Amino acid sequence: MIRDERLPSDELRRLDETIRTDWSTGADIDFEEAIRYHDSLPANKRFADVLESADDPLLQPRAGVPRLEDQIELLAYLHESGEADLLPTTIDSYTRDNAYEKAKEGLENARETGDDTLNGFPAVNHGVEGCRELIGATDAPIEVRHGTPDARLLAAITFAGGFQSFEGGPISYNIPYTNRHSLAETIENWQFVDRLAGAYTEHGVRINREPFGPLTGTLVPPSIAIAIMLIEGKLAATQGVRSLTLGYGQVGNVVQDVAALRALKELGQEFLSDEVCVTTVFHEWMGGFPPDEARANGVIGLGGLTAAIARPDKVITKSPQEFQGVPTMEANASGLRTTRQVIDMAIEQDIDIDGIDREQQLIERETRNLLEAVLEAGDGDVVQGTLAAFDSGALDVPFAPSDSAKGAVLPARDDDGRVRILEWGELAMDDEIKEIHRARLSQRADTEGRDQSFRMVADDVDAISEGKLIGRPEPRGDA
C-alpha cells in the first residue's frame, strides 16, 4: 500500500534503472557526472537560488518548440526582448503521453521541414546532451513545464541535462489533464520524481519543484487549489525536495487573489517543514481569454496589478494572443513587458485594500477543513488520505476530466466577483463556511433577480472572455 514515505535508496536505484530503459536516451544518464555538471553551472543558472533571493516578483513565460536551435533562439529572445527573469521549456504532447516514438518522428519531421510539427520541446528525445546544450546556451535559469502524468524519464533526463526546476505533481498533473491515469499511479510516479530531485538536493543541487496551482484553470475556489498545493508540497518534501514553489491561478478578483496568495505562502510555511524553502508563483488568468489582443492586454494588466500588491516570488505571464493558442514570440514577449510595466509602476505603492485579511482568514479556514479531512481519511497518512478524500469527494476539483475526482463541486462568482461554491457535492467543509458562501451567492442572485443555478456557473465561465468579470444576465427589455 502506497504511503507518504521516503523511497529507500535501493528502491530509487531500482526504479531509476528500469525507467532509463524506457527510451534509448535514458542510457546516457550518469548521476555522479550530472552532479559535477550542475556544480559547474554559474550562479545565474541556479534556479532555486535566483528565485529565492529575488526582491521583486520574477517573470516567466511559457514557451517550447521542437528543435534545439529554435528553442535556444526562442529563449534568448524572451530573455532579451521580453526581459524574462526565468525561462521555461514547455514539453510537447507526445512526450507528455510517454509516446517517445511519435515525438521522435515529429522531431525528425520538424528538422526536415523546418515546421513546428510538435507543440513543445521533446526533451527525452533531445536527451542529456541536447538539454545541456540548451542550458549552456541560455543565460538564465530554465524550468521544465509540461503536464505529464508519468514524468519519471523526463525528470531523470532533464535533471541530468542541467534543468534545476520541474513543474507538476501527482494531483495537479493528473486530475486537470486526463482520465487515463489513476491517482495512486501518479502519486507513485511523482514519488520517484521528487525522490530523484531529493537525491540531487542531498548532493548540493537543489532542484526546485513547482506543483501546478491553476488546476483546471476554471474558477477553482482558492482553498481547493491551496489544499492540493500543500498536499503535493508535503509529498515532495517527504522525498527530500527542499525548494518548493507553490502555485495559484488568478481568479480576477483582486482582494481574493491577494488573500489567496498570502494564505498560500503562510500555510505553506506552516504546513511544510522548516527545511523547505517555500516560494509562491502567481499564474495570470488561465481561463478563457477575450478573442481580442487589446482586451487580453487588459486581463494581463489586472494580473500585473494583482502581482504588484500580493508580491508572489514569481509570475507566469500570459500573452495577448492567448485566445488563439500558442503565441508568436513577439506576443509572448509583449505579455511579459506589459506585466513588467504594471508591476514596476505599482509595486512601490502602498496599496492596502480593505477586506484582504478577512478573505484570507476564510480561505485558510476552508483549506484547514480540507486538509483535516484528508489527514483523517488517511489516518494521518497524506497519500492514503488523498486517495480516500478524492474517492469520497471530500476533496474535489471543479471541471476535472479525471474519473479520480468526483467533479461534483460547482463554483460561481459572488456579487463582488469572488469565486464561491454553489454545489458542494461531498466536499469536506463545515456548515458555517457553506452558509457564508450561500449568503454571498444569494446576494448576487438578488442583484440579478434570478435563482442561484448552473446558469451563473455557465455565465461566469465565459464572462472574462466576453469582457466582464461576473456573468450577469443580459439586461431585459429595451435597455
Next chain:
Amino acid sequence: MIRDERLPSDELRRLDETIRTDWSTGADIDFEEAIRYHDSLPANKRFADVLESADDPLLQPRAGVPRLEDQIELLAYLHESGEADLLPTTIDSYTRDNAYEKAKEGLENARETGDDTLNGFPAVNHGVEGCRELIGATDAPIEVRHGTPDARLLAAITFAGGFQSFEGGPISYNIPYTNRHSLAETIENWQFVDRLAGAYTEHGVRINREPFGPLTGTLVPPSIAIAIMLIEGKLAATQGVRSLTLGYGQVGNVVQDVAALRALKELGQEFLSDEVCVTTVFHEWMGGFPPDEARANGVIGLGGLTAAIARPDKVITKSPQEFQGVPTMEANASGLRTTRQVIDMAIEQDIDIDGIDREQQLIERETRNLLEAVLEAGDGDVVQGTLAAFDSGALDVPFAPSDSAKGAVLPARDDDGRVRILEWGELAMDDEIKEIHRARLSQRADTEGRDQSFRMVADDVDAISEGKLIGRPEPRGDA
C-alpha cells in the same frame, strides 16, 4: 477692468457679430436656427444628458483628421470597433492659432492628395454645414477638443454646427500651451465662449464645457490642477454654463489619483452653484510614454484600474502608440478596449484602499489654500484674483511655457510615488502643508541615499517612459 461677471446680452451680441467676420464661414451662423437644429437631435447625441445619466465611466478617445468623410469614418470606427461611448473631434494646430487661411490650404491639400496634411479637423473651415454633416453621420455625442487660446469663432461655429461639448478654458488652454497670450486676454476670450454656451443653455440646449485638467501633463500636483479646474468652472458658471466636466490627469499613484478625483468631485459640487451639474473626467497618463506598445499597454491598464476604483464620469483613453504621436485608428481603438476590459473586470469589485481619505483631505486642504489666496488677491473677484495670484506666483503651474505663470514650482514623487512639491516658489500654501511635503520627500531622499534636488524631478519626469513610477537613481557598483 475684467471681472468675473456675466457678459450683458448686448455685449454678447456685439462680440458675436465681430467674431463671425473673422472668417467667411462665420456668416452662416444663425442662433435661432441652431437651437432648432439642436432640438432636432436624438437623445443619444445630447452630450450632457448622455454623460450625466451614465452609471459607469464612459470612454472617449482623442481623434481628428482634416477631411470630413475621413473624420466620419474615423469616428464610426472608434464607436464600433473601439466601443467608445463619447467621441471627440480634435482640431488642427493652425485653427488653434486662428490661422484659418493656412488651415484652408492644408484642407485643400488633404483633399487633393488624400494625405493628412493637418493634424486635426479644421472645424472653422468646414463651417456649420460640415459640422452638421459630421454630427448627423455619427451615432454618439461628439466633443470639440483643441487647445485654442482664442476659441471664440471655433465655439460659435461648432455650437451652431451641433456639437454639445467643448473642451478648454482660459487658464488650461493658455498656461500649458503657449506664451503668446496674456491671461487677461484668454479670460476675456473664454468669457465669450462660456457666455455663448450659456445662451444655448438658456434656450434648452445644455452645452457641456470641460476645462482641461492635465495642464502641462507633467507631474502636476493634484491641488494645483483642482484649484484651476474650480476657477475655470466658476468662470464658466458665471456665464451661464450648467453642465461642467472637471478634469484631472493620472499621476500614476493609485491612492493619490483616486483621492484627487474624489476631491475634484466634492470640491466641484461645493464650490459651484447647485444649478451646475458637475461631472469629472479622468485622463489616462499624459506624460511621456514608454517607446514600446507592450509597456504602454501596462500604463493604460493601470489607468483603467484607477478609473474602476475612482469611478469618474468619463475617461479619456490613451493608445499603445502614444510614444510615436498620433496613433492609427486601430491602436486608438485598442487603447479604448484595453481600458474597457480592465474597468469592466474591476468596477464591480469592492476595492477600498487604505489612505485614500487621508490623501483626499490633504489635497482638499491644499486646494482651499490656493483658492483662498486667489479670492483674497482679487478682493472676492475670481478673475482679478486669478490674474494677481498667477502674477505673484501664489498660483503656479510646474513646467508651464507661459510667461503668465512663474513656473517656479517643481514637483517630485515621494517614496510611495505620490507627487509632492519640492520647490514652492511663491505658491500660497501654509507651513504645515509644506512640512508634510518636505517630510515625505526627505523619506524618499533617505531611501535613495541622496539629497532632495532637481535630479529627482528630472528622473521622475522620465520614469514612466523608462518603465518605473519613481525615478530612482541607478544602483551603484556591479549590482
Next chain:
Amino acid sequence: MSNTVVLGVIGSDAHVVGITILEQAFRTAGFNVVNLGVQTSQEEFAEAARAHDAEAVLVSSLYGHAKQDCQGFHDVLEAADVDAVTYIGGNLAVGQDDWERTRETFEALGFDRVFDSETDPEEAIAALRRDLRITPPETERVAANT
C-alpha cells in the same frame, strides 16, 4: 419514456467545462443524465446508450478533430441497437471553415442536429423537447411567461 440522455466528450478531447454545464442544465430540465465525461470512445457511447435505453446521445467536441472522431459513429450505434436522437456540438472544425459546410458535414455523418460552441444549453434542451415531443414542466412554463 425514460427521458435519459447520454452525454460525453468524444475522442481524445479533455475539455470538460461544456459537458459539466450541459449535465447540470439537462438535469435541471428534468432529464436523466448519464455523463460519460471526457475522452469517450464511440463504443463507450453506444454501450451506455444501450444499457440506459437512452433517447438521446449528445456528443461534445472542442478540440477540432470531431470529424475524424465521429467517422462511422452511427454504424457503431446501430450495431448496438441504439435508436436515439443524436446531437453534436462544440468547435467542430479547425480554422476558418464556414458554419453551413460544417453543419452539412456532420448531418451527412448522421447527426440529427449540429450546434456551434456559442449555443446556450437552453437551446439544445428546447430542441430535444421538440424532437422527443416533451412538454416542459409547469414551473418552467410559468417562469417563461413572466
Next chain:
Amino acid sequence: MSNTVVLGVIGSDAHVVGITILEQAFRTAGFNVVNLGVQTSQEEFAEAARAHDAEAVLVSSLYGHAKQDCQGFHDVLEAADVDAVTYIGGNLAVGQDDWERTRETFEALGFDRVFDSETDPEEAIAALRRDLRITPPETERVAANT
C-alpha cells in the same frame, strides 16, 4: 567672470520641461541663469546675452525644427557683439538621421557643443566648466569623491 548663462527654447517650440530642469541644474552648480523660456527668437537670445554679458548661450530644441530655427543664429549673435560659448541640445533632427551627421550639421552652424536629448545636465555643466576653465565649488568636489 560673471558665470552667467542664457537659456531658452528656440523657434516655435513650447517644450519647457528640459530647460526648467537645466535652469535648476546650472543654478545649483553656481551659475547665474537667465531663462528666456520657450518660443524664443534668435534676436531675444542675442539681446539677453548682450544685456547680461553672458558667457554661454544654451539653446534647447525638442520639436525637430532646430536646423531651420538656427540658420544665421551666430550672425545674429555676432551682430549683437555677443562673444559667448554656444551649446545646443535636444531632439535636433526629425526621424532616423544618424547622430554624427546631426552633430556635424550643428557644429557647421557655429555651435561649440552639440548634445542629444539623453544628455544629463551634469554633462553639460562639466563641459561648460572645462570650456570656461571654472573650478567646481569645494563641496561638490568632495561629494564627487565619496
